[in-house]
Amino acid sequence: MNSFFKYFTDIFYAVKSLLTGMKVTGRYFFSPWEIVTQQYPENRKTLKMYDRFKGEVIMPHNEHNEHRCTGCGICETACPNGSIEILQAKIDMPDGKKKRIIDKHIYHLDMCTFCGLCIKSCPSEAIVWGQEFEHAVFDRSKLTKILNKPGSSIIKDIVE
Amino acid sequence: MKEIINLPVKNVEEEEYHINMGPQHPSTHGVLRLVVSLQGEIVKSLKPHCGYIHRGIEKMCEKDTYPQIIHLTDRMDYLSAHINNHAVCMLVEKALEVEVPERVTYIRTIIDELNRIASHQLWWCSFGMDMGGLTCFFYGLRDREKILDIFEESFGSRLLHSYYTPGGLMMDIHPDFQKNVKAFIKYFRKKIKDYDDLLTGNIIMQLRTKGVGILTKEDAISYGVTGPSGRASGFACDVRKHHPYGVYDKTEFKEILGTKGDTFERYMMRMHEMLESMKIIEQLIDNIPAGDYKAKMKAVIKLPAGEYFQRVEAARGELGVYVVSDGNKSPYRMKFRSPNFSNLSVLDHISRGCKIADLVAIGGSLDYVIPDIDR
The missing domain is CATH 3.30.70.3270 (Alpha-Beta Plaits)
Structure with a gap:
């Protein structure tokens, strides 16, 4: 009987852990202001390196x-x-x-x-x-x- | 007709066969070739073949002066470049009995810890990717970018800095350095919860790592496995704690030890270490004393004849630098005890009896950087 319950609680926690991960990716999907990607060749004119940059x-x-x-x-x-x-x-x-x-x-x-x-x-x-x-x-x-x-x-x- | 029927039939499943994992395999994180002997899916034994990226750094050091050696140590374990530089700098300072200013030791300790966090972040990315979660790779690199921006602003480069010199630093830190580091720690304390949600609690990752690749404490000591991989087995080997350098003796931090020594424990060690590194930085960042950023050194540095040894805790374990000097401006012999080489040697021992897919998880948890193995 105990292992019977454990079988179902395991499935429950497994699905829950997957949904928690999905929550993180879903949050970023709906909050585009957190995107940090730079569009490099397009932003060439405004791109400025740091003063100490070793080019x-x-x-x-x-x-x-x-x-x-x-x-x-x-x-x-x-x-x-x-x-x-x-x-x-x-x-x-x-x-x-x-x-x-x-x-x-x-x-x-x-x-x-x-x-x-x-x-x-x-x-x-x-x-x-x-x-x-x-x-x-x-x-x-x-x-x-x-x-x-x-x-x-x-x-x-x-x-x- | 009768003879053909009586021919011995080979049972393919019982026969051992060899496959090459690498040198171009994505989960070996570099040019490492593992000749794996398999029976079905089970790993029977494993032979690492090193040397694909051997550059002879130890030999090249023999022609270089001591300030020039620094830029070569960057290229060994490139993910903990500052810490490698620190080892050579401390060795020269110890040999010449130079007292570096207190400001330098504070800055060096903070930057070492930032480097350790950046290294563990990249490890988390690639470990997640080895497990099949590509999302981790993007999130980890996004946060690592913040540290690299701080590095780029202060030292001008992102990966190979050559920032430390014997006796001090190349230049003083950027005026915004303290502000940016504090902002990063505030940011990363929030984001590390995402790491736990995304990968640590994930059921697929837990089932693939728990109880896989168990390394006992005795084996960790006898193979010389140090760093987070060794501490996961309960081997107290943190050089920062037991032989403190820099200002680690003035800071409070825990040396986290594991008990089980499996792949999941090695994963958790690094996640905890990132939090501990942030604690160290928080204690030091407001207390950087004013002063000079380098001690006065002679133009030509010559070590007195003799043997010198210095060790530091790099992001993957204990890095030792050994120098035999004959009194000239370049060393007679230089030897690096690199942590990754010892950590690789245990791979055969702990992966026997595992499935071939587990080998990827074990290799990912040992976190090796191939240029440090070959040097």
Whole structure:
């Protein structure tokens, strides 16, 4: 007799537990204001990433096409997997001395792990995080970037 | 004619056969290959084949300096990335005898616990999906998104942060961090009731998990199963409680122990742990002391020659980091004791005699992350 009742109470509790789960999904079905989905490609114009978002490493230039990079190569040694290559050049100063400047700051975005050690170690704050995150391209060679713009020079007051 | 009739007929049901579960099986949560020996539907034995995602992280550490190692530990157990970073940072600080500011230890402890909640939320999603409930997957990920937004606002990335450095943090927390964490805890306390309604009380899930894959306390200790899976068997192995680091010794929280050690108990352990983690965060979030966010360290970190060991409680168990240093700026040998590798080794033992469908439930409850097994 006892097992007879247990058979029916088990069925009752089983159905009840399933209905409790259905209640949760049903509640969200009838409360569309709780939906948190973002319509990504459609909201591209209004989408704004957080200020600290690590999209890619960029080198900001001012309106005179000047940057802050001295070409010291500290970021190159700080990088754990060789995503940064620094090519240096030497120019003749007016006082006859030779000065070392940056020729090319090559950044391999495809190898970057976004650890942030280069930006943290930079003594003159020449490189910062950019907000761009849509990095998909058809050719891998496009992911190798040269951060200093052509014809750019260093801001005068930066000392090494 | 007579000979043909007398040919021995093989009984197919009694014969053992092997099937490969993985490396592309959705319920192994990664590239893990299990060679399962079956008799009918019953699992007779099981052999895990690791190494499909072996990257040689321990060897790569030998060429990197100590701050550079941090970003590699992210990629072991990527769901508890902050906790892995914490282990290496504490090891370096212990070896150099550097005192980190109190603010750093508070922030680190809060973020570790947030990371643990996020990890358990993702586990809940995937466990529900393994059981056949796809709804769980969406609800769990929706709530995990709130934590990832907090992470993204403060550290700039969602999964692999590299936020801790030896001696402190990369940068200070975002000014809105405390406000957002408090809002999240208020939100998640409501939503965790949905989890219980949806999956914990569900009769199908209970019948599939209760009494399945029983792991005794003795076996848990001898196989080295730690974390929530070990505590479900009654093995008191919480590093936060027994060897406190960070500010865990100043907070009050329970080490929840199970008795039965079956799949349902392992499920409940993680559900309880999320509540305990929220309690820890609530105690600390208002009391973050002011101060510097990093201690002064030398530009080139060199550990004195010797052997060092540090362990932390990661989301899946005890993570140990062992370093042999010869006085250079990179370690001579680095070894990680990863929790998932030990937890995987017990899978053969507890799944013998179960049905093949139960193997999915047991594997889901052990909650392994494959890159941590292979490293």
